[in-house]
Amino acid sequence: MELVVPDLAYLDAYADALRRGWSPDNIRLEMTAREELAKIAADPVAFVASLDDREAKGGPITLPDGSKAARLPGFRRWIWDGTFCGSIGLRWQPGTALLPSHVLGHIGYAVVPWKRGRGYATQALALMLEEARREGLPYVELTADPDNEASQKVIRANGGVLVERFEAPAYGKEELRFRVALD
Numbered sequence: 001m002e003l004v005v006p007d008l009a010y011l012d013a014y015a016d017a018l019r020r021g022w023s024p025d026n027i028r029l030e031m032t033a034r035e036e037l038a039k040i041a042a043d044p045v046a047f048v049a050s051l052d053d054r055e056a057k058g059g060p061i062t063l064p065d066g067s068k069a070a071r072l073p074g075f076r077r078w079i080w081d082g083t084f085c086g087s088i089g090l091r092w093q094p095g096t097a098l099l100p101s102h103v104l105g106h107i108g109y110a111v112v113p114w115k116r117g118r119g120y121a122t123q124a125l126a127l128m129l130e131e132a133r134r135e136g137l138p139y140v141e142l143t144a145d146p147d148n149e150a151s152q153k154v155i156r157a158n159g160g161v162l163v164e165r166f167e168a169p170a171y172g173k174e175e176l177r178f179r180v181a182l183d
């Protein structure tokens with residue numbers, strides 16, 4: 001398993017996962033999958049480029065309650081084992097480890113259902129923590145649904161410590177907040 005920079009060479013496998021019902025977005029699920037398939041059809045080069053957006057040029061993001069919020073700088077990597085396995089993203093506010101309250105964690109990930117249970121999410125998070133360290137972040141926060149045991153295991157296996165249970169604004173649900181120290 002490796003993390004690859006999104007590239008046209010991997011795009012067919014990525015689009016295939018979207019068509020099979022997988023989504024890189026754990027909140028907006030099929031809405032994001034539909035939007036991404038439309039973007040891939042319209043301009044595949046621009047779509048791939050948009051996944052590495054350290055200048056936050058991508059415009060505002062849509063929250064689950066329909067409100068808009070400023071996009072943070074960030075980038076995605078694809079989990080690859082010879083074929084597409086999943087996606088993991090890092091986002092941050094320049095110059096600080098603090099996040100705006102509407103952003104649920106620095107790192108989010110999703111593995112396609114047919115590649116789960118092989119340790120890929122655990123390995124992908126370990127690799128992404130190295131990237132976060134390279135960006136100069138002293139720690140990262142990750143959030144998980146209290147019912148999402150698999151994700152909590154992934155976070156704890158990477159040194160995540162539970163900070164709090166909180167009501168996520170704009171999301172209308174309780175989440176667990178973990179922190180992983182990087183320094």
Ligand SMILES: CC(C)(COP(=O)(O)OP(=O)(O)OC[C@H]1O[C@@H](n2cnc3c(N)ncnc32)[C@H](O)[C@@H]1OP(=O)(O)O)[C@@H](O)C(=O)NCCC(=O)NCCS
Binds near residue numbers: 112115120148151
């Ligand atoms: C959460 C998710 C990323 C885990 O991916 P994965 O590649 O299967 O994870 P791993 O193989 O690294 O497994 C992590 C641990 O969770 C365990 N696990 C896997 N599925 C589980 C389940 N349904 N219930 C409980 N534990 C589970 C594994 O056994 C492993 O534990 P271990 O290290 O003690 O053996 C994947 O299930 C997924 O994409 N889910 C939907 C999206 C999502 O929830 N993203 C995270 C949002 S915070």
